[in-house]
Amino acid sequence: MKPTKKKTEFDKKFYIKWMVIAMTAIWAAIAAVWLSMHNWDTEESMQALARAFTEQPAETEQEAPAEEEAPVKDEQPAPEETEQPETQPEEPKEEAPEATPKDATVYPEIDQLPAEPTIVKGILLANKQHPLPETYAPGENAEARAAFDSMAQAAAKDGLQLTAFSTYRAFDRQKQLYDGYVAKDGQAAADRYSARPGFSEHQTGLAFDIGEAGQEQHWASASFGDTAGGKWVKENAHKYGFILRYPEGKEQITGYMHESWHFRYVGKEAATAIYQQNITLEEYLGI
Ligand SMILES: [Zn+2]
Structure with missing residues (x-):
């Protein structure tokens, strides 16, 4: 052993x-x-x-360049980050007017109309974002009517017979109209050319739908803008305190499609500034 x-x-x-x-x-x-x-x-x-x-093994070596490029891509934002102080202030400037307009055509989800109307810089505002109280019933504004009469007199000298075929519209009347449009064209279409009750500028007593006497075929029609009367009003209304309220291409800001016949009295000072700067009331008021 x-x-x-x-x-x-x-x-x-x-x-x-x-x-x-x-x-x-x-x-x-x-x-x-x-x-x-x-x-x-x-x-x-x-x-x-x-x-x-x-x-790495040969198979992943092919991916290696991609991985090496990735850090390069990651590095690219770095110079951008250093540039951001320059680019960032610009981007919100560009987005802000777009963000506001996007909402301008859409009605806010509200349970009830406000108790008071919106007044900015002394100017009464009525749009899809700023409705009026149901009880707001001032009637046709006397100052606006006087201004329109002055404008009509001036136009008459140029051989144009202007008439305001629709001005003040009470809440109930707007409701009647809007409901009728919805029944006829559907709500989406109606919302583009008509205001819901409480949201119509006609309820302010300061909105004037203008046409030519004897030219009823162009009343409340885009074609009015192509007529001599339509062109005259567009170029002269500001002298009397009126503005073309819903200009072409500004639907995203005003909330409404172009209406060549719808003018709004804001006073000579505001109207002239809005006309000369080629802006909308919303832009003028900075909202
Ligand atoms: Zn109108």
Whole structure:
């Protein structure tokens, strides 16, 4: 038993000893080969060794450039970030007029009309965002009527017989009209050319639908803008305190499609500024 055990122990020690020697020799050989591959430069060999362990397999190497480009892409926002102080103030400026207009054509979700009308810079405002109280019933504005009469007299000298075929409209009358339009064309279409009760500018007593006497076919029609009368009013209304309330291409701001016949009395000062700057009432009031 003993000799056998000793022999076994001897064999094991012998085996381990030669295994260590063999492994050392193998690693030394590998190291020697590796060093020889890198010009016997230890530092270069170590760097190559490090690369060998960190490098990705061939398949992902193709993705590597993409990954390397990604940081470049990530770096691109960096210069943009530094430019943002310049570009950021511009972007809101561009977006703000768009954001406001986008809402201008859409009625707000409100449960009831306000108790008071909206007055900005001394000017009464009525649009889809600023409705009037149901009880607001001032009748036709006397100052606006006097201004219209002056304008009509001036137009008459140019051979044009202007008439205001629709001015003040009470809440109930607007409700009757709007409901009729909805029944005829549907609500979406009606909302583009008619105001819901409480939202009509005609309820202010300051809106005048203008046409020519004897030219009824152009009343409340886009074609009025192409007639001599329509062109005259568009170019002269501001002198009497009226503005073309819903100009072409401003639906997103005013909330309504172009109405060549609908004029609004705002007074000479505001009307002249709005006309000369070619802006809308909303833009003039800064809302
Ligand atoms: Zn009108």
